[in-house]
Amino acid sequence: MSDNKQQSGFWTSFSGILTALGGGVGVAAILTAVFSGVHPSTSIQANTSSTNPPTSSPVLQETQGKFTVVAKSQLGQAFANPQSSTRTFHFFATGKWTYNPNEGLNGPDGNNKYPRAGENYNLPGSPEGALIVRQKGEYNLIGDSQTLTLDPNEKVYFTINDTGKSNNGDAFSDNKGNLTVEWNCEDCK
Known part of the structure; x- marks a missing residue:
């Protein structure tokens, strides 16, 4: 060669x-x-001080955000506690919507002309057209601001107080508008 x-x-x-x-x-x-x-198991040591030891779990977790609740949605907008333990969340709602086009738009506190909805509403006794939440099968008033305690991974549903019980959900078809709901976790820090 x-x-x-x-x-x-x-x-x-x-x-x-x-x-x-x-x-x-x-x-x-x-x-x-x-x-x-x-080989990801091999580590390259960075110049770090011993006061910041490495952690095995992610430090960043969701502690705030926002979502939209559409007036036409009978089921509503789902929200789940993203934390691994029971946490307290505060919700702030803004925007305009209506449950009845003949009544005009109202905010998350509902229609002040009808502050006590009848028995055929999802949440009787609370304002018609108000922002409400379904938690563990029960409806509660949210309005423009409310605090809820949620179990780990618990899911709740935000919707408009309308006559869903008696109309098989058809009452939601004439609804218009949406609300923006901002949230923060009060005890996640």
């Missing part, structure tokens, strides 16, 4: 590549980088 063939084969072999990359020190650095990238 000629010297040229041996040399060209050498430069394409692993040994030739390592030699071309700068010998032992360069090779050690390259192998360390490749090995760390292939």
Whole structure:
């Protein structure tokens, strides 16, 4: 075999590549980088102080946000406690909607002309058209601001106080508008 063939084969072999990359020190650095990238269990120590030990769980958790509640939705907008323990959430609602186009728009506190909804409403005795929540099968008034305590992963549903019980949900078809609900977790800090 000629010297040229041996040399060209050498430069394409692993040994030739390592030699071309700068010998032992360069090779050690390259192998360390490749090995760390292939094996996530290998850690590269950063220059950190001992007062910030590494953690095994994520530090960032959802503690605030917002969602939209559409007046036409009988089921409403779901909200779940994203925390792994019971937490207290505060909800603030803004916007305009209506449960009856003949009555005009009202805010999350409902229609002040009808402050006590009849028995055929989802939440009798509370304002017609108000923002309400279904929690564990029961409806409660939210209005423009309310605090709720939710179990881990508990899901609640925000909706408009309308005559859903007696109309098989058809009452929601003429509703218009939506509310924006901002929330924050009061005891997640």
